[in-house]
Amino acid sequence: MSRKRWVRWAVGTPLVVLGLLVGLWQLSRSWTFQLFGELHARVETSEKVVALTFDDGPRPGQTEAILELLKRHGVRASFFMVGRNIERHRELAARVLAEGHQLGNHSYSHHRLIFKSPSYVREELDRTDALLRGLGVEGELLFRAPNGKKLVVLPWLLSRSGRKHITFDVVPRDDAEQDVELLTSRVMESVRPGSIILFHDGGQEKPGTVKAVDIVLGRLREQGYRFVTVSELLALGGR
Incomplete structure (x- = not known):
């Protein structure tokens, strides 16, 4: 040479x-692109409608506080649950479903599903699917990757089974921040018709999240928004 x-x-x-x-x-x-299959970070619609979502639960204390808040506002939301947390707090997960909210798959262990074998990723999906079905969840099971992370294997497996991957376009970062004013402003500055808003009911206690969600629900309603589950939002695509 x-x-x-x-x-x-x-x-x-x-x-x-x-x-x-x-x-x-x-x-x-x-949050908006993957190599295979369907990924939805928001829905194109002219209607003033959004989907409020919560990740990483169920968690005693935090999930109940969110449920009470949603009940007071008359809002249904979507909860992407971690399988091992369903096992630990099955009655709480069942309560979320019984109160009319949508339950989705957020993996079993909440490990990032990148650089993992197909068998590992498949087990993460299947174990949580089985737990959700055991609670009585019917119909399509939506999926959200832990931390929104994916490369090739996860999208490939989702596409093979026709699964929808649900991400988000409004991210207040309440997993790292509990300043109520900051969380609220991040949502209000980013939200638009068809948005999917990400909050958390799992992990550490999040009193700032509860207060911020309360404020956001009130302000968005004042602006004419209504709240639906993710599946209901997807059905509105293009309208």
């Missing part, structure tokens, strides 16, 4: 690898 060719190889190869890694990183964190 000539010196010039060796230099091009020595310089170009790391750049190609770096570019590939950057591309994979961007793909894994994208």
